[in-house]
Amino acid sequence: MNRGVMTKTWREIRWITLFFGLGLAVLELLLTYIIPTAFGAVPAEWFQVSFFQDFLKGLLGTQIGDVVGPRALTSLPWVHPVALALLWAHEIAICTQLPAGETDRGTIDVLLGLPVSRTRAYLSVTVVWLAAGLFVVAMGFAGNMIGSSLAPPDFRSPIDRVLIVVANLLCLYVAVGGFACMVSTLSNHRGRAIGLVFAVVLASFFLSVLAPMWEPARSISFLSVLNYYRPMTVLAGSSPPAADMLVLVTTGAVFWAVGAGVFARRNICTV
Amino acid sequence: MSVIVTERLTKRYGRRIGVADLNLDVPEGTLFGFLGPNGSGKTTAIRILMGFLRPTQGRAKIFGLDCWNQGHRLRRDVGYLPGDLRLYPWLTCREGLDIFGKVRRCDLRTAGNELAAAFGLEPDVKVRNMSRGMRQKLGLILALAHKPKLLVLDEPTSTLDPIMQGKLCQHLRTLAACGHTVFFSSHSLAEVERLCSRVVILRQGRLAADETLDDLRARASRAVTIRWGTPAAAQETRPPAALELIERSNRHWRGTLVGPVTALVSWCAQQPIDDISIEQPDLNTLFQGYYADAGDDT
Numbered sequence: 179m180n181r182g183v184m185t186k187t188w189r190e191i192r193w194i195t196l197f198f199g200l201g202l203a204v205l206e207l208l209l210t211y212i213i214p215t216a217f218g219a220v221p222a223e224w225f226q227v228s229f230f231q232d233f234l235k236g237l238l239g240t241q242i243g244d245v246v247g248p249r250a251l252t253s254l255p256w257v258h259p260v261a262l263a264l265l266w267a268h269e270i271a272i273c274t275q276l277p278a279g280e281t282d283r284g285t286i287d288v289l290l291g292l293p294v295s296r297t298r299a300y301l302s303v304t305v306v307w308l309a310a311g312l313f314v315v316a317m318g319f320a321g322n323m324i325g326s327s328l329a330p331p332d333f334r335s336p337i338d339r340v341l342i343v344v345a346n347l348l349c350l351y352v353a354v355g356g357f358a359c360m361v362s363t364l365s366n367h368r369g370r371a372i373g374l375v376f377a378v379v380l381a382s383f384f385l386s387v388l389a390p391m392w393e394p395a396r397s398i399s400f401l402s403v404l405n406y407y408r409p410m411t412v413l414a415g416s417s418p419p420a421a422d423m424l425v426l427v428t429t430g431a432v433f434w435a436v437g438a439g440v441f442a443r444r445n446i447c448t449v
Numbered sequence: 450m451s452v453i454v455t456e457r458l459t460k461r462y463g464r465r466i467g468v469a470d471l472n473l474d475v476p477e478g479t480l481f482g483f484l485g486p487n488g489s490g491k492t493t494a495i496r497i498l499m500g501f502l503r504p505t506q507g508r509a510k511i512f513g514l515d516c517w518n519q520g521h522r523l524r525r526d527v528g529y530l531p532g533d534l535r536l537y538p539w540l541t542c543r544e545g546l547d548i549f550g551k552v553r554r555c556d557l558r559t560a561g562n563e564l565a566a567a568f569g570l571e572p573d574v575k576v577r578n579m580s581r582g583m584r585q586k587l588g589l590i591l592a593l594a595h596k597p598k599l600l601v602l603d604e605p606t607s608t609l610d611p612i613m614q615g616k617l618c619q620h621l622r623t624l625a626a627c628g629h630t631v632f633f634s635s636h637s638l639a640e641v642e643r644l645c646s647r648v649v650i651l652r653q654g655r656l657a658a659d660e661t662l663d664d665l666r667a668r669a670s671r672a673v674t675i676r677w678g679t680p681a682a683a684q685e686t687r688p689p690a691a692l693e694l695i696e697r698s699n700r701h702w703r704g705t706l707v708g709p710v711t712a713l714v715s716w717c718a719q720q721p722i723d724d725i726s727i728e729q730p731d732l733n734t735l736f737q738g739y740y741a742d743a744g745d746d747t
Contacts, residue, residue, distance in 0.1 A: 182552030189539065189548070284535030288588070291499055291529035292552045295521035446501040448533070 180294045183302035188310075191272050195310040198268040202261060202314055203321030209255035210325025214333040217251050229391070252335045253410035255322060256343050259383070265347070266354055268314055270375050272307045273358035276300060277441055279368040284448045296442050304359065304434065311351045319344050335413050342418045343409040349426035350407045354379055356430030360437035366447065379403070403429070450477045452599050452630045453498065457507035460493050467493035468654045471507070475632060477598075480625045482645030482662075483634040484736070490654035491634045492532050495603050498632075499529055511599060525553070528592035532603035532634070536584055538577035542570055545591050553595050561594040568616065581608040589617065600624065603634045618644050638736045650739050657739045669730035673713065675702040678721040689716040 255261060276299060280286035289299065319340065326334045358375045365371040382402040389399035399405050406422035453475035460467035468490040475481045485491045496502045497509050500520025509516040514523040536545075546561035565572055568586045576584055585608045592600065600621070606614045621631050621644060635641050641648055642662065650658040658665070673692055677683035677700045688694045691708030706713060706727060717725050 180552055182548050182550070185551055186537070186548050189544070190537070284531075284533060285537055287499075287501070287529075287531035288534070288536060288591075290501060291524065291527075291531065291592075292549065293521050293525040293527075294552055298521070443503075445503055446496070448535075 179302045179305055180298050182292070183289070183294055183299050184306050186289075187272075187275070187303050187306040190275070191306065191310055194268065194271055195313060198264055199314045199317035202264050202318040203324075205258070205261055205264065206255050206318045206321030207325040207328075209258055209261070210252070210322050210333075211328045213251055213254050214329050250410055250414065252326070252333055253343070253413045255325070256347065256409040257404075257407075261318065262383070265311075265314065265318075265351060266376075266379050269307065269311060269351055269355040270358050270372055270379075272303070272310060273355045274362040274365075274368050274371040274375065276303045276362065277444075277446070278362040278365045278371040281366045281446065281448055282368040286446055287448060290446060297438055300359075300363075300438050300441050307355060307359075308352075311348065311355065315344055315348055315351065318347075339413050339415070342412045346407055346409065346412065346419060346423055346426075349423040349430075350403055352430035353403050353406075353426040353433075354430070356433035356437070360433040360440070363437040363441040363444065451475060452477050452479075453481075453509075453511050453632060455494075455498075455507065455509045458494065458497060458504055458509050459506040460490075460497055460502055461505045466490075466654045467502075468497070468651070471651075471654075471656055473649060473656075473659075475630060477630055478625055478628045479647055480621060480631045480645045481633060482641035482648035483632060483651070484636065484638065484641055484648055485651035485657075486636055489636075489651040491636075491651055492603060493654070494651070495532075495601060495632075495634060498601060499527075500524070526598040528595065528597035528600045530585075530588050530592045530600075530602045530605050532607075534585060534588040536576045536587060538575065540576045540587075541574060542572040542587055542590060545587060546594060549591050549594070555595060557594040560596065561590055564590045564593055567620075568613065582610060582613065585609055586613065593620070596624075596629075598629055600629065600631045601634075602631065604636070605633070606635070606637075606640060614640075638732055642732060650736070652739055665732060665735065666730040669732050669735040671706040671710075671730055672728040673702075673704050673706050674726045674728075675704075675717065675722055676700055676724040677702070678723050682721050686720065689713060691716070 276289075277286055277296075280289055290296065294302075322340065323337070326340075354375070357378065358371070361371045361375050362368075365374075382404060385395055385399055385402040386404035388395040389402070389405075390396070403426065406419070406425045408419055408422065412419060451474050453473055455471050455473040458471040458473075459469050461469075471490075471494060473494075483491055483494070493502065497504050498511060498516050500516045500523075503517050511523045512526060516523065540548075542561065542565050543558075546557045550557040562572065565586075568590065570583060570586045570590065574583070576587065579587065585605070589602075589605060592602070606617065609617065621633070625631055633641065633645060645662060647661050648658070648665065649656060660668075677686075680699050683697060683700050683702065688702070688704065689708075689712065691706060691710075691712040692702075692704045693707045694702055694704040696703040700723075710727060713727070714725075
């Protein structure tokens with residue numbers, strides 16, 4: 179790692195990290211506080227409606243109809259599309275900086291004109307990205323805890339369970355970020371890299387939502403990263419999803435390593 | 450000792466040629482001019498030297514280290530200013546020195562602040578609020594602050610005012626006198642002539658000339674004007690072998706020196722001549738000869 183590159187990267191992402199961290203904290207707080215009240219107003223029969231069940235299943239990654247209750251509802255803030263969008267937007271913004279963003283704006287000549295290897299620069303940006311991700315997720319956790327303390331006692335999850343969800347969420351963060359890093363190394367244009375990564379995570383999200391309702395989507399749902407992120411089963415008390423977390427981290431690591439290999443060998447053209 | 454060595458260095462972009470069979474040998478302590486028109490391959494060659502591009506064929510070495518495989522190690526002793534300099538919009542001179550110092554693992558603040566004062570750059574102005582000339586100054590400060598053994602400057606004066614150009618030239622001369630090597634790319638002959646002791650000329654990616662400036666001057670054509678004592682002498686006398694006559698008017702000859710100057714002067718001494726003038730070597734014409742037929746951007 180290189181301290182200078184890390185300082186430079188942190189200097190560039192500190193405000194968006196703070197912004198996304200605060201955003202996620204506020205969102206988690208509000209959802210954790212509001213959802214119990216809002217869902218309390220939903221008639222119980224609705225949870226027996228097949229479409230409603232499938233939709234929630236797609237969102238939560240598990241069957242909800244027969245287990246709906248406070249525990250199931252406390253997982254919603256962790257799978258809310260806005261929460262996921264905030265997290266993904268944050269990491270896509272960071273992970274597409276080197277080399278796509280630097281090449282796009284022409285600053286890569288100055289950066290790589292310094293005595294730092296491409297692998298070291300890539301690693302340094304990765305460390306800052308992971309630290310920033312940890313901060314954003316921690317802010318989400320803090321918001322969730324505050325919201326939870328304001329919610330009715332039935333809607334409070336044990337902190338150890340929530341921490342497992344946070345770990346699962348970090349693994350999801352690693353998987354998407356690793357992919358974004360790889361796409362960045364294959365592109366000279368940050369806009370294209372962001373567009374491609376965003377399209378893939380969006381497709382992944384839709385695949386996950388559609389899988390319970392549509393057979394063709396179900397057959398390929400294993401391709402969706404959200405297939406390996408199941409906060410509800412964790413909060414409902416099942417064992418930690420070690421296999422899912424391993425799949426996510428391995429996927430992210432493989433994409434990241436491919437990106438490192440590509441970046442170390444590719445030509446850098448700014449014109 | 451050679452600082453930069455390239456052997457049959459070639460870079461192709463598909464069918465296009467960036468540089469072809471380029472052999473360079475830049476000795477230590479030289480102010481080395483790298484001349485060529487736009488698109489002649491100067492920047493491609495520099496990008497290979499900096500380890501940004503992998504050569505299609507051939508090798509490039511700086512300080513004996515391979516530019517592609519060991520680029521990060523050799524860049525410890527290299528200061529680089531890109532041709533199309535882009536800096537982070539939030540960067541100030543002070544922050545730049547801090548960050549670059551951390552990357553280079555040395556304190557650049559003292560040397561950098563001295564350079565900033567010499568170049569007249571305020572330390573806390575952000576790049577986004579700087580003019581192009583100020584950005585160029587910052588780029589130069591960041592390239593010079595660690596006192597590199599080799600400076601690679603790609604058209605460094607393009608956005609500088611004449612006063613700043615003079616300061617930079619003076620600084621580069623001082624560095625070269627202390628044994629530092631300056632690799633100076635430009636498409637301006639006057640600039641290279643003013644600064645460099647040796648020059649390489651690229652044309653369409655290929656080496657067109659690699660000579661000292663003195664040798665180039667010796668080869669450059671020199672305009673000769675002779676004023677005869679009488680119109681008849683001007684019309685009837687046959688020109689010597691050392692003079693290529695271009696124009697013969699009433700009492701004047703205008704031509705180009707094509708042989709030793711002493712031969713022409715000896716011949717003139719025996720003629721009824723009122724006056725003779727032999728001008729400075731015309732490098733511009735020589736360079737334009739090299740540049741002729743140069744294609745568009747490479």
